[in-house]
Amino acid sequence: MPKLTNKINEVLPKIFFDLFKKDIILGVIQFGSSVIKKNPNDIDLAVIVKKGKLHKFIENTKNTKPLKIIYDISLILEEELEDIDNFNFGVHGSYLIESFRFGKTLIGKNPFLIFPKTDEKKIKNDIFERMKEYIYPKKKLFESIFFT
Secondary structure (H helix, E strand, O other), X not given: OOOXXXXXHHHOXXXXXXXXXXXXXXXXXXXXXXXXXXXXXXEEEEEEEOOOOHHHHHHHHOOOOOOOOXXXXXXXXXXXXXXXXXXXXXXXXXXXXXXXHOOEEEEEOOHHHHOOOOOHHHHHHHHHHHHHHHHHXXXXXXXXXXXX
16 A cells, blocks of 8 residues: 555545536545554545535546545535434444544535534444444354354
8 A cells, every 4th residue: 555645635536626626525524543543544534525416426436547545435415414413424423423523624624613512422322322233243143153
């Protein structure tokens, strides 16, 4: 894997600059371990697609060549941010809002900065629920190996 750097034009694929110039994306946020670790395994990016522009995003990215750096890209639609109290991203809950909020804005805006801080009790509950989702399949596997 190529060495990661803090220089934005070396971290971020050119396609995102193009999408921003074409007014298709609202912003790109780097979050997760790649923001705090010196040598992360990948770079986590949240790409916020402007309202009603998903089809243009797909059209403009469908022929993109494979990237040299390993990215974990979370695509977020601006429409999903209209009800921030019920925001979830797949199996991730409110704790992800805080990761996005404290991420590094690479292009455009970080819409998570304008939302109020997420309730700590809600974050803890969402993390607990996520942990249960991780543990359940392992419990079932254990039971199938040792109790059948």
